[in-house]
Amino acid sequence: MIRRAVLKGDRALGIGEVFLWKLYEGVAEALGGVYDELISRREVIVETLKNEEELFRGTLAKGIGELSHYLKLARRTPQAGTMPGPLAFQLYDTYGFPLEVTQELCAEAGIEVDIDGFYEALKEAQERSRAARGNATVYGGVVVRFDLSVLSGQRDNAKPTPTRFVGYDATETQATIVGACPVEGGQLAVALDQTPFYAESGGEVSDTGVIEGEGFRLEVLDLIKQDGVYVHLAEPDFDATGLTQEALNQKLFRQAVTARVDAPRRRRITRNHTATHLLHAALRQVLGKHVTQAGSLVAPDHLRFDFTHSKGMTPDELAEVERLVNERVLEARPVQVHSDVPIAEAKKRGAMALFGEKYGDTVRMIEVPGFSLELCGGCHVRNTAEIGLFKVLHESSAASGVRRIEAVTGEGAYEWVRQMESTLYEASSKLKAQAAELPSAIERLQEQLRDERKRLERLRSQASSASTENVVDVEGIELAVESLTDADMQETTLVADRLAEGNPRRVAVVAGTSNGKVMLVAKVGEEARSRGAHAGNLVRDLAKIVGGGGGGRPDFATAGGKDPSRVNEALSIAEAVLRKQVQ
Ligand SMILES: [Zn+2]
Numbered sequence: 141m142i143r144r145a146v147l148k149g150d151r152a153l154g155i156g157e158v159f160l161w162k163l164y165e166g167v168a169e170a171l172g173g174v175y176d177e178l179i180s181r182r183e184v185i186v187e188t189l190k191n192e193e194e195l196f197r198g199t200l201a202k203g204i205g206e207l208s209h210y211l212k213l214a215r216r217t218p219q220a221g222t223m224p225g226p227l228a229f230q231l232y233d234t235y236g237f238p239l240e241v242t243q244e245l246c247a248e249a250g251i252e253v254d255i256d257g258f259y260e261a262l263k264e265a266q267e268r269s270r271a272a273r274g275n276a277t278v279y280g281g282v283v284v285r286f287d288l289s290v291l292s293g294q295r296d297n298a299k300p301t302p303t304r305f306v307g308y309d310a311t312e313t314q315a316t317i318v319g320a321c322p323v324e325g326g327q328l329a330v331a332l333d334q335t336p337f338y339a340e341s342g343g344e345v346s347d348t349g350v351i352e353g354e355g356f357r358l359e360v361l362d363l364i365k366q367d368g369v370y371v372h373l374a375e376p377d378f379d380a381t382g383l384t385q386e387a388l389n390q391k392l393f394r395q396a397v398t399a400r401v402d403a404p405r406r407r408r409i410t411r412n413h414t415a416t417h418l419l420h421a422a423l424r425q426v427l428g429k430h431v432t433q434a435g436s437l438v439a440p441d442h443l444r445f446d447f448t449h450s451k452g453m454t455p456d457e458l459a460e461v462e463r464l465v466n467e468r469v470l471e472a473r474p475v476q477v478h479s480d481v482p483i484a485e486a487k488k489r490g491a492m493a494l495f496g497e498k499y500g501d502t503v504r505m506i507e508v509p510g511f512s513l514e515l516c517g518g519c520h521v522r523n524t525a526e527i528g529l530f531k532v533l534h535e536s537s538a539a540s541g542v543r544r545i546e547a548v549t550g551e552g553a554y555e556w557v558r559q560m561e562s563t564l565y566e567a568s569s570k571l572k573a574q575a576a577e578l579p580s581a582i583e584r585l586q587e588q589l590r591d592e593r594k595r596l597e598r599l600r601s602q603a604s605s606a607s608t609e610n611v612v613d614v615e616g617i618e619l620a621v622e623s624l625t626d627a628d629m630q631e632t633t634l635v636a637d638r639l640a641e642g643n644p645r646r647v648a649v650v651a652g653t654s655n656g657k658v659m660l661v662a663k664v665g666e667e668a669r670s671r672g673a674h675a676g677n678l679v680r681d682l683a684k685i686v687g688g689g690g691g692g693r694p695d696f697a698t699a700g701g702k703d704p705s706r707v708n709e710a711l712s713i714a715e716a717v718l719r720k721q722v723q
Pocket of ligand 1: 342417514515516518
């Protein structure tokens with residue numbers, strides 16, 4: 141509907157800008173009394189309208205060009221004047237054009253759309269994807285096929301009855317295997333009469349652990365809840381691939397077992413789960429009541445919480461949310477579980493429910509008194525203090541109008557602190573500065589880098605401008621002389637290199653001055669050397685004039701001096717000295 145409205149506005153009314161959200165006030169006024177979410181979720185609605193329209197206008201801009209191509213194709217088909225169904229489907233499938241939109245656009249061009257053909261193509265595509273998925277449940281990238289009647293393993297072929305979940309209060313229980321069947325990859329699907337294993341739901345991941353019986357041990361890697369039956373996907377300690385269903389039944393069916401959840405892992409999960417409730421409440425307090433949960437992941441090592449909010453959070457908002465959560469943690473508030481609460485009562489108390497989630501007549505509520513009240517079927521700590529420390533790692537965009545926070549608690553937060561500490565330690569030992577002094581040490585380093593870059597820049601321009609202008613012929617030898625200001629030994633040497641480069645008859649003499657010091661560099665080409673030119677002797681004579689000394693090899697030599705005012709005088713005798721050497 142949004143898309144059609146945008147299309148009408150754009151093409152029929154010629155509104156070239158994002159406009160639909162402006163109609164909100166009128167609609168809210170007319171219908172707000174009937175649909176109270178129209179008022180309470182104002183910000184979300186307006187933001188969504190804006191985003192949807194922007195997205196669709198993008199699609200439209202991209203697709204319109206394609207459409208004209210498709211219209212040409214349609215005119216060329218046997219039933220000219222009709223857009224074939226498969227083409228309309230392709231527009232839908234590839235460019236996101238809903239059928240109605242294609243119809244409108246085609247109508248403008250006097251072309252009809254083969255609607256039956258469209259639905260046929262759609263149905264075909266759906267069947268193709270269903271065939272690709274089959275009735276399988278995908279587990280860890282492996283396609284796992286089983287249906288519960290197979291799992292029952294009973295002669296009467298009845299499905300196992302729903303499993304009694306005892307995991308809220310215990311992580312270990314005695315149980316009986318009521319069904320088992322092999323699944324691909326040598327694993328087993330196992331059902332128990334009762335289990336402490338939580339099966340992934342509401343963002344909280346499944347428990348792991350072991351099921352142990354007389355003479356066997358099954359490592360539980362994951363769970364799937366199907367029609368109330370908790371299906372444990374487990375790795376057996378015996379080779380199950382060779383077993384027939386009958387042999388398997390003999391081994392496992394009706395066996396008494398101990399089902400034991402990996403309790404430390406579960407504790408990490410509960411810390412993260414209760415923390416998401418605190419986070420949810422804190423976000424609403426800091427950002428506003430428009431914030432609602434849009435998704436979550438509660439894993440042992442971290443938590444992820446998606447929520448409706450139109451823009452990125454500022455560092456201050458994020459810090460405030462983190463502070464609020466940690467405050468509740470440090471207050472050691474009890475976490476209260478209310479089971480079998482009539483839904484009407486939960487609503488009256490203002491418990492937060494998931495938008496679009498189906499709830500039964502009675503619900504389970506998790507309450508942190510005075511702070512958070514949510515409908516939830518997950519596993520929680522008994523007291524907020526168990527969370528230990530709550531630390532936000534990232535805040536980012538998850539989708540349009542939806543933000544995402546990733547955070548850690550307990551062991552995860554401790555690991556994070558340790559990691560940060562070791563990173564800081566590494567940085568301070570590299571920069572030879574205390575952790576607290578790192579920012580200023582880095583500033584200094586950046587400054588140095590800037591200076592170095594400037595120097596390099598200057599050096600490059602000096603080197604490239606070191607021309608052959610100052611070259612004189614001395615008995616067939618080329619003497620190049622250059623004087624540099626504010627140049628150190630490295631720069632002076634580089635310029636000398638450049639002047640002598642690739643010319644065996646060349647003698648380069650370069651003087652550089654900086655901070656009241658003089659540097660002299662001489663470089664002599666091979667041919668010049670064979671004629672008697674000597675770099676070491678040359679710079680020694682020059683250095684005397686600037687009050688210094690030095691010398692070196694015949695092909696390359698450096699010298700220093702202390703009187704920059706006499707540099708030109710020193711350079712001026714280079715020609716005479718060289719003449720004497722080569723005569
Ligand atoms: Zn929850």
